[in-house]
Amino acid sequence: MDQDRGTGGAGPTLEEFRAVAAGWLGAHRAAAPRDYGAILPPELATEGRSWQRTLWEAGYAGIHWPAEVGGRGLTPEHQGAWITECALAGVPPFLNMVGNVLTAGALLSFGTPDQQAAELPSILDGSRIWCQLFSEPGAGSDLASLTTRADLDGDEYVVDGQKVWCSNGRVADRGILLARTDPSAPRHAGISFLLVDMTSPGVEVRPLRQMNGDAEFDEVFLTGVRIPVGHRLGPEGAGWTVAMSALTNERGYIGASGISLQRRLDAMLAMGGDLDAIAADELAALWMRGTALWAMGRRSGPAAGVLGSVAKLGTTELMWAVAGFRADRAGADAMLTGDVTHTMLSAPGARIAGGTSEIQRNIIGERLLGLPKEPRGH
Numbered sequence: 001m002d003q004d005r006g007t008g009g010a011g012p013t014l015e016e017f018r019a020v021a022a023g024w025l026g027a028h029r030a031a032a033p034r035d036y037g038a039i040l041p042p043e044l045a046t047e048g049r050s051w052q053r054t055l056w057e058a059g060y061a062g063i064h065w066p067a068e069v070g071g072r073g074l075t076p077e078h079q080g081a082w083i084t085e086c087a088l089a090g091v092p093p094f095l096n097m098v099g100n101v102l103t104a105g106a107l108l109s110f111g112t113p114d115q116q117a118a119e120l121p122s123i124l125d126g127s128r129i130w131c132q133l134f135s136e137p138g139a140g141s142d143l144a145s146l147t148t149r150a151d152l153d154g155d156e157y158v159v160d161g162q163k164v165w166c167s168n169g170r171v172a173d174r175g176i177l178l179a180r181t182d183p184s185a186p187r188h189a190g191i192s193f194l195l196v197d198m199t200s201p202g203v204e205v206r207p208l209r210q211m212n213g214d215a216e217f218d219e220v221f222l223t224g225v226r227i228p229v230g231h232r233l234g235p236e237g238a239g240w241t242v243a244m245s246a247l248t249n250e251r252g253y254i255g256a257s258g259i260s261l262q263r264r265l266d267a268m269l270a271m272g273g274d275l276d277a278i279a280a281d282e283l284a285a286l287w288m289r290g291t292a293l294w295a296m297g298r299r300s301g302p303a304a305g306v307l308g309s310v311a312k313l314g315t316t317e318l319m320w321a322v323a324g325f326r327a328d329r330a331g332a333d334a335m336l337t338g339d340v341t342h343t344m345l346s347a348p349g350a351r352i353a354g355g356t357s358e359i360q361r362n363i364i365g366e367r368l369l370g371l372p373k374e375p376r377g378h
């Protein structure tokens, strides 16, 4: 285990950290699963857990978490450098984003010391996988219209409802759940943020198949599921604030994956000699977009805030454009199976997950550019 964990010392500078991390990754990348990005494919759960365990033992888990909760106590910039080096090495930077970024971020900001002590160690060492139970059939972009109920019964909530698009739900041990605890309150104020044990009686997980042929996410039905009150994060009715903080972290991390994309563009550029002038122009334009995003990502790291929306929008729209460029080059072959086809059929999902491109544009328009707010029904 790395010597400076929890010592309270100054720790390595960013450049020292980056160099040591790159060296370590060079020596250990063979032990990693393929770079699956933010979303853990269920079939890689065992490999992913083992990789997280390896990272934890080497001091590359919880890099910017406080030492008191088992982290290394370094800065978010060190964490950003780790993400970059992992992208360059082609390995996942952690087991999955829901556990390591969303849940851990929510616990660090809103959890009690007891909740932190109960949940953070198993995120660090990969012994528990987390999933996100936010979206519902009638609540996606308009998440505040969710109808899953959590009714208080003694010192437990009884939860009934349906969630959907739950990535890696079937291999998850725990879930972060948004449920309505007060139907009479204004809709944003009646929601609470709960930590649910996915093995509880009444939790039923049904896999869904996507158009790319994969089955990475699930429907989750909750019937009379009992959750102790002590598993609520933040005050009752304050779940919206906790969730928005988690989603802002998520967008920052999705944006940080622009570095992997830039690597792919570099490789495409190296093969660009055979392209006609029009295609070469197109590729150069894509490469410049990627380079600008990479520069922004390197400077800001995994940004929490409106910059996270800019990075998320830029990265996922570029993924889509790159997939289209490759499909155009492949011609009719892109209508068959194979890498180009799979990439093209997967790219639209990235523009939807973590808040759609239209929603990111709304956020950027209203909060960054100061444009008038769009009319809201509620």
Ligand SMILES: Cc1cc2nc3c(=O)[nH]c(=O)nc-3n(C[C@H](O)[C@H](O)[C@H](O)COP(=O)(O)OP(=O)(O)OC[C@H]3O[C@@H](n4cnc5c(N)ncnc54)[C@H](O)[C@@H]3O)c2cc1C
Pocket: 131, 132, 133, 134, 135, 136, 137, 139, 140, 141, 142, 164, 165, 166, 167, 168, 217, 348, 349, 350, 352, 353, 354, 355, 356, 357, 358, 359, 362
């Ligand atoms: C790969 C993937 C993984 C996911 N993983 C999870 C997960 O683990 N857990 C989870 O809870 N959810 C997950 N989701 C769900 C995701 O968060 C939702 O799909 C997303 O928020 C959009 O909601 P929706 O599908 O209901 O679409 P809708 O909200 O119904 O949107 C339909 C269309 O209308 C547009 N639209 C809606 N509102 C506006 C507006 N105000 N202004 C302009 N346009 C608007 C949207 O941009 C979209 O084009 C995942 C989704 C994908 C694709």
